[in-house]
Amino acid sequence: xxxxxxxxxxICTLSFAVAYxxxxxxxxxxxxxxxxxxxxxxECKAWSxxxxxxxxxxxxxxxxxxxxxxxxxxxxxxxxDKGPNLFRQDGHIRVTKAGGQYHVMLEYVYSTVxxxxxxxxxxxxxxxxxxxxxxxxxxxxxxxxxxxxxxxYEWDPTA
Numbered sequence: 001x002x003x004x005x006x007x008x009x010x011i012c013t014l015s016f017a018v019a020y021x022x023x024x025x026x027x028x029x030x031x032x033x034x035x036x037x038x039x040x041x042x043e044c045k046a047w048s049x050x051x052x053x054x055x056x057x058x059x060x061x062x063x064x065x066x067x068x069x070x071x072x073x074x075x076x077x078x079x080x081d082k083g084p085n086l087f088r089q090d091g092h093i094r095v096t097k098a099g100g101q102y103h104v105m106l107e108y109v110y111s112t113v114x115x116x117x118x119x120x121x122x123x124x125x126x127x128x129x130x131x132x133x134x135x136x137x138x139x140x141x142x143x144x145x146x147x148x149x150x151x152x153y154e155w156d157p158t159a
Contacts, residue, residue: 026095028137029102029130033093036128036139037108040085044075051139052131058143083113090123101140104128110146122146 032050039047048071051057057065057074065074078085091107110122124146130137 022097024135025097025102025132025137028132028135029095029104030093032130032137032139033089033104033106033128036126036142037088039075040079040087042075044072044079047075048072055139056141058141060144060146081112082115086111102130102132102137104130 035042035047035050045068048068051068051071054067055071056067057071059065059074062074062077065071087110088108089106090109094105096103105125105127108124108126112120114120124144127143127145129140129142131140132138
């Protein structure tokens with residue numbers, strides 16, 4: 001009976017330890033995801049450091065942006081956009097652990113006012129792959145899928 005009790009306690013303890021580590025890893029993934037969406041507010045070098053050294057962002061307009069230097073250049077180029085920019089997660093995060101990595105699918109929305117005065121709205125999905133080590137999640141790859149919509153809108157920056 002003691003052996004059975006010991007085995008049960010051991011199994012429960014190991015299960016708790018595994019669940020705790022996965023919960024901590026998922027929290028790290030969610031935190032890095034949140035920071036990913038601050039590309040318009042964050043310093044570009046810090047934003048690129050969310051990625052692995054050879055991380056890649058597959059963007060529908062910019063193509064494959066590979067490596068931190070290219071990610072910094074991309075960040076700087078989008079931060080030059082005039083008008084207000086909104087880029088945020090717009091739905092629930094879906095996380096799957098597979099092959100020692102975390103795979104995430106989530107909805108987003110992006111909106112800005114172009115020089116033409118038109119509102120550009122882009123919504124879709126970000127598919128993200130993370131490596132998690134030591135409680136820190138870094139992005140291995142992001143693939144963006146989106147729809148486009150432009151509506152006439154006159155933006156007055158003094159209003």
